[in-house]
Amino acid sequence: QGEVELTEHLISLDYHETLHPHRLRYARGLLEGRFIGQKSPASGKVYLPSKGYDPIERVPMTEADDVEVEPTGTVVSYTVITPVQYYGQQETAAYIRASILLDGSDQPLGQQDIHDLPIDEFRAGMRLRAVFRPPDQRDLGELDNRWGGTGTVIERWEPTGEDDIPFEQFSEHVY
Numbered sequence: 001q002g003e004v005e006l007t008e009h010l011i012s013l014d015y016h017e018t019l020h021p022h023r024l025r026y027a028r029g030l031l032e033g034r035f036i037g038q039k040s041p042a043s044g045k046v047y048l049p050s051k052g053y054d055p056i057e058r059v060p061m062t063e064a065d066d067v068e069v070e071p072t073g074t075v076v077s078y079t080v081i082t083p084v085q086y087y088g089q090q091e092t093a094a095y096i097r098a099s100i101l102l103d104g105s106d107q108p109l110g111q112q113d114i115h116d117l118p119i120d121e122f123r124a125g126m127r128l129r130a131v132f133r134p135p136d137q138r139d140l141g142e143l144d145n146r147w148g149g150t151g152t153v154i155e156r157w158e159p160t161g162e163d164d165i166p167f168e169q170f171s172e173h174v175y
Helices: 021-032
Strands: 035-039 064-069 072-081 093-102 109-114 127-132 155-158
Touching: 021 035, 021 064, 109 155
Parallel strands: none
Antiparallel strands: 035 064, 072 093, 072 127, 093 109, 127 155
């Protein structure tokens, strides 16, 4: 028997996870410029994006439970991101990352980057509307089965001009 020899090799592993059917319908909706959530047959709550089941009532949801949610909503929470500068950094200006409770949904759409609105004028309760990119510029990016992102289908969020919503009306959606 010969001696065992150890060697070092640089390797990488790339894998592709197929989207679950409910997430695929959500993704197709985004590419069409629509938000597709699911309404629980047990609680009536609308989840966007859905996990394919009602997480409170623990009942599965199917394509029959799909609903379209409005592209307008209320800012329920946000933070100002000031990028840490490092070599190769692309983002240099401070921007907002917000959670927006879309009209008709019971779950905020998180991680929405806001670059076009003044930080000092941004606030919880503010009413916003999604402006989708032209269809040929929409990309789902790193949308997967775990995170409810929107890829790069949204060009920007703009104020609707409506009055702010009082905190008491969305307080249960703040985390």
